[in-house]
Amino acid sequence: MRQYLIVCGTALFSVMGVSSILPVLPLLAKTFQIPDDKLGILIAAFTLPGIFLTPLGGVLSDRIGRKSVLVPSLLFFALGGLGCFFSGSQTEVIFWRSIQGIGAASLGTLYNTLIGDLCAVEEDRLKALGGTMMLVAMGGALFPALGGLMGNWHLMSPFLLALCALPLALLVCVTELPRPAGTSQSLNNYIRQGAGSIGERANLSLFAISFIIFGILYGPIITYFPLLAYSRYGASPPQIGSIYAATILGISFGGIFMPKLSRSFSARGMGLCAAALFCAAMLLMPHNSSLWLCALPVLSYGLGQGILYPTAMSALTGGAPEHTRSIILAANATTIRLSQTLMPSLCGLLFSWWNFEGVFGGGLLLAGLLFILVPVALHRTGPTDSKL
Numbered sequence: 001m002r003q004y005l006i007v008c009g010t011a012l013f014s015v016m017g018v019s020s021i022l023p024v025l026p027l028l029a030k031t032f033q034i035p036d037d038k039l040g041i042l043i044a045a046f047t048l049p050g051i052f053l054t055p056l057g058g059v060l061s062d063r064i065g066r067k068s069v070l071v072p073s074l075l076f077f078a079l080g081g082l083g084c085f086f087s088g089s090q091t092e093v094i095f096w097r098s099i100q101g102i103g104a105a106s107l108g109t110l111y112n113t114l115i116g117d118l119c120a121v122e123e124d125r126l127k128a129l130g131g132t133m134m135l136v137a138m139g140g141a142l143f144p145a146l147g148g149l150m151g152n153w154h155l156m157s158p159f160l161l162a163l164c165a166l167p168l169a170l171l172v173c174v175t176e177l178p179r180p181a182g183t184s185q186s187l188n189n190y191i192r193q194g195a196g197s198i199g200e201r202a203n204l205s206l207f208a209i210s211f212i213i214f215g216i217l218y219g220p221i222i223t224y225f226p227l228l229a230y231s232r233y234g235a236s237p238p239q240i241g242s243i244y245a246a247t248i249l250g251i252s253f254g255g256i257f258m259p260k261l262s263r264s265f266s267a268r269g270m271g272l273c274a275a276a277l278f279c280a281a282m283l284l285m286p287h288n289s290s291l292w293l294c295a296l297p298v299l300s301y302g303l304g305q306g307i308l309y310p311t312a313m314s315a316l317t318g319g320a321p322e323h324t325r326s327i328i329l330a331a332n333a334t335t336i337r338l339s340q341t342l343m344p345s346l347c348g349l350l351f352s353w354w355n356f357e358g359v360f361g362g363g364l365l366l367a368g369l370l371f372i373l374v375p376v377a378l379h380r381t382g383p384t385d386s387k388l
Helices: 002-019 022-031 041-064 066-085 090-104 107-118 122-153 157-173 187-198 201-233 237-244 246-264 267-287 292-319 322-377
Strands: none
Touching: 002 041, 002 066, 002 090, 002 107, 002 122, 002 157, 002 201, 022 041, 022 122, 022 201, 022 237, 041 066, 041 090, 041 107, 041 187, 041 201, 041 322, 066 090, 066 107, 066 157, 090 107, 107 122, 107 292, 107 322, 122 157, 122 237, 122 292, 187 201, 187 322, 201 237, 201 267, 201 292, 201 322, 237 292, 246 292, 267 292, 267 322, 292 322
16 A cells, blocks of 8 residues: 555656646746747756666666665655745746656656556556656646645745655655566676567557657646647736646546457547647637636547557557666656757747647647557557447
């Protein structure tokens, strides 16, 4: 039971660092004099460390154990949040966001790795991944709402939510976690086997799918939807946070019904359906007549993620050998961090050229690539390909 509590807690903290500050993002930019087309810097400062540290965390997790990486990660995450709260300048808040990002770098890898360690059967793994996605969706809905309410009290107070990582770090310290089977093999063999698995065509396609899922999330939706809501509709932080709650409906659908869907539809068919939902979200977002209608494209994105991400992660974890599972998932997490870091800036460039239509048009092009990648990546899981 404690092991699954750790999985759930780690999953929640993997999304807290960004989602909790979304409603106050426009006000933070105004306070620290950050131009609209540079709004993504507060996101990029958090995600950039993961590009370099996530692979290291994956290697260390496979070689010295999950606990030895998870505890320091949680402590750095809490320290960075505390430092952000006391920041008084743009330089200080970016520095402490980077410290928090160091702590968050391995969290996404670790909770997925632990699910792979604890669930050997694919259906059990899908249930665990779906349930975790539902929990992440709840956190993704709760944290913006909570961050918006806290932001009304004090602009920097959402950063204090990171201190909740301290009790989880204590729980990890007193809980036995699985140790990977391959810790005794030579480093050269480990690197050779891990590199071989990472370079498989299906895995590379799965990495690209992860890049697109989180690129759309962190670019158009996370970074520029708050600005759209604030500038076009005059939305307050609590209103922006409540719109994000629509994602919980979509992602929860995937979490609840994914095991049943996997018995009735092929992974490829579900992935193509998710691609269509992403395209619909990008088409609808810049053309709504009111703030509350923006919940529809947010819901569409959440439904697509709730279907596609557990399917892709099950394919990745199921195809990964136990002794190199963490490094393969770390490669995927590094891809996600790269997406989270690049897309806010790229969307800022699109915004400076074509305003919101450019941002969401770029998201539409990314979503369209899924129709090419899904058939390549999701051919080895799910029912027979004769099904949809």
